[in-house]
Amino acid sequence: MIAPAPPRLLFLDLRQQGDGAMPPVAGLEPISPSLGNNCNKATNALAVFVAIDGDAAYADWRKRLHPLCPRAFPHVILLAPYDPALARKVMADDAADCCAIDDLERMELIAARLERRRDPDSEDGREASEAMLYVRMQTAVDMLPSPLFMKDRNGRYIACNKAFEDYIGQSRDAILGATVFDVAPADLARIYARADQALMTQGGKQSYEAQVRYADGSYHDVIFYKSVFYAATGEADGISGTMLDISERKQLEKQLEIAASTDFLTGINNLRTFYELAGQEFRRFSRNGGDLSLVVIDLDHFKQTNDRLGHAAGDEALRLFVAAVQGSLRDQDIFARAGGDEFRLLLPGTDLTGAILVAERIRLAVARLQVSSPGGSVHLSISAGVCCCLPGDESLDAVIRRADAELYRAKAAGRNRVYSPQTPQ
Numbered sequence: 001m002i003a004p005a006p007p008r009l010l011f012l013d014l015r016q017q018g019d020g021a022m023p024p025v026a027g028l029e030p031i032s033p034s035l036g037n038n039c040n041k042a043t044n045a046l047a048v049f050v051a052i053d054g055d056a057a058y059a060d061w062r063k064r065l066h067p068l069c070p071r072a073f074p075h076v077i078l079l080a081p082y083d084p085a086l087a088r089k090v091m092a093d094d095a096a097d098c099c100a101i102d103d104l105e106r107m108e109l110i111a112a113r114l115e116r117r118r119d120p121d122s123e124d125g126r127e128a129s130e131a132m133l134y135v136r137m138q139t140a141v142d143m144l145p146s147p148l149f150m151k152d153r154n155g156r157y158i159a160c161n162k163a164f165e166d167y168i169g170q171s172r173d174a175i176l177g178a179t180v181f182d183v184a185p186a187d188l189a190r191i192y193a194r195a196d197q198a199l200m201t202q203g204g205k206q207s208y209e210a211q212v213r214y215a216d217g218s219y220h221d222v223i224f225y226k227s228v229f230y231a232a233t234g235e236a237d238g239i240s241g242t243m244l245d246i247s248e249r250k251q252l253e254k255q256l257e258i259a260a261s262t263d264f265l266t267g268i269n270n271l272r273t274f275y276e277l278a279g280q281e282f283r284r285f286s287r288n289g290g291d292l293s294l295v296v297i298d299l300d301h302f303k304q305t306n307d308r309l310g311h312a313a314g315d316e317a318l319r320l321f322v323a324a325v326q327g328s329l330r331d332q333d334i335f336a337r338a339g340g341d342e343f344r345l346l347l348p349g350t351d352l353t354g355a356i357l358v359a360e361r362i363r364l365a366v367a368r369l370q371v372s373s374p375g376g377s378v379h380l381s382i383s384a385g386v387c388c389c390l391p392g393d394e395s396l397d398a399v400i401r402r403a404d405a406e407l408y409r410a411k412a413a414g415r416n417r418v419y420s421p422q423t424p425q
């Protein structure tokens with residue numbers, strides 16, 4: 001394992017004027033002002049000496065100062081020139097110390113005192129390593145892509161990571177100490193607060209899927225994992241939680257579901273979905289009676305269409321046919337491709353006469369269709385067999401067999417026609 005580099009005393013020069021010279025203090029190392037923006041990432045820094053030459057330079061430092069810095073990396077303000085009012089101000093803020101930039105003796109003493117932070121057995125050393133551990137933990141959780149948060153027993157946020165800040169759209173400073181009512185829309189906040197309350201009461205863990213809206217307006221499918229943590233007395237002391245983004249998985253699941261239930265070429269139900277949906281309708285019919293009819297449809301001489309115009313034109317013919325049928329369907333009708341050029345149409349709430357009318361309307365619409373390719377063009381036509389479910393029917397298959405028999409008769413009679421049990425032999 002590589003040993004961590006020894007912590008360093010850094011010198012950051014933010015003077016707006018001057019020669020940029022570093023005071024000759026042993027162990028002091030310059031860092032570029034551009035790196036000064038990331039001083040919290042310098043996890044091997046012992047302290048930062050910051051040279052400023054007035055209020056503007058100090059304001060620049062305050063902008064750069066990460067909230068974690070004062071705890072983990074004390075900063076010492078070096079004033080050039082010394083300004084007692086500014087010195088009082090920086091000490092009232094969170095500077096570890098302050099002196100004139102040319103007061104080398106004082107600076108040596110400050111550095112020596114800060115050096116004690118290297119000794120893990122000294123109080124300063126313990127405080128430094130605690131603060132360092134805190135920064136390292138925070139840095140580690142900030143690197144995680146999943147939002148993380150902790151709330152105390154009153155529902156106030158006491159910790160969070162960068163991903164949680166992005167989710168909420170507010171800085172950690174604004175989030176810590178706030179409740180969910182301060183950071184989320186009221187309707188959602190009530191739901192979250194109730195869920196938290198239930199978890200605090202019952203203890204243990206909780207996980208559930210939800211859709212959340214990020215501050216940037218994007219919606220994500222997530223799994224919340226929340227867990228109660230306990231005080232030394234054994235009382236529930238708060239909740240820690242995370243959200244795992246499962247949007248991609250959900251998207252994939254939806255795509256798989258569509259792929260498994262629809263016909264790739266035409267986008268309508270496949271045979272599996274037909275049996276699922278039509279089975280439900282047939283069971284409802286068996287229980288409650290009513291009208292339920294079936295139309296089976298087959299394109300005429302489709303092999304010739306393929307042979308003359310090519311397979312791509314054949315595909316186009318199938319899509320044109322489907323579009324024509326969809327134009328005459330109601331919401332409850334179940335339309336599916338049974339395979340090849342054969343289709344099924346189940347019509348709930350429709351008796352035989354109504355189903356024959358629907359099939360005729362489709363036949364006429366298809367007869368107006370034409371597919372073309374460089375090889376020529378072909379008029380389409382269909383044959384259809386229609387029947388209705390009867391009280392004695394034991395299964396949907398029995399109904400399909402009757403409709404198939406009518407389709408066979410329509411083909412045999414010359415195609416481009418609709419046959420049903422009402423059609424004379």
Ligand SMILES: Nc1nc2c(ncn2[C@@H]2O[C@H](COP(=O)(O)OP(=O)(O)OP(=O)(O)O)[C@@H](O)[C@H]2O)c(=O)[nH]1
Pocket residue numbers: 265298299300301302303304306310311312313314315318339340341411415
């Ligand atoms: N282009 C295309 N052709 C298909 C597809 N699936 C099946 N076919 C073709 O559809 C044709 C069906 O032909 P057949 O079942 O012999 O019947 P037909 O030529 O329509 O004759 P009849 O039904 O008796 O009028 C076959 O040539 C299959 O190759 C498909 O997805 N795309």
